[in-house]
Amino acid sequence: MKKIQILGTGCPKCNKLYANAKEAAEKSGTECEFEKVTDMNRFADFGVMWTPALVIDGEVKASGKVPSADDIAKMLS
Secondary structure, three states: OEEEEEEOOOOHHHHHHHHHHHHHHHHHOOOEEEEEEOOHHHHHHOOOOOOOEEEEOOEEEEEOOOOOHHHHHHHHO
16 A cells, blocks of 8 residues: 655645545555645655645655646556
């Protein structure tokens, strides 16, 4: 099972990234655990300066942008 974390303050872009990640997991058939990280202090733990950010299994895959569901699905494979 993959762990997907969405780092952000809860803004519309953060919510869109969360929705795209959910859609990507469904499309790819990948079993995922999701976590929304809103604590700014934890962003630094990942080295993230720009939100929203997408973290898959502890690795930052995107920061400061909202990848499409198709792009995220490729990251999951």
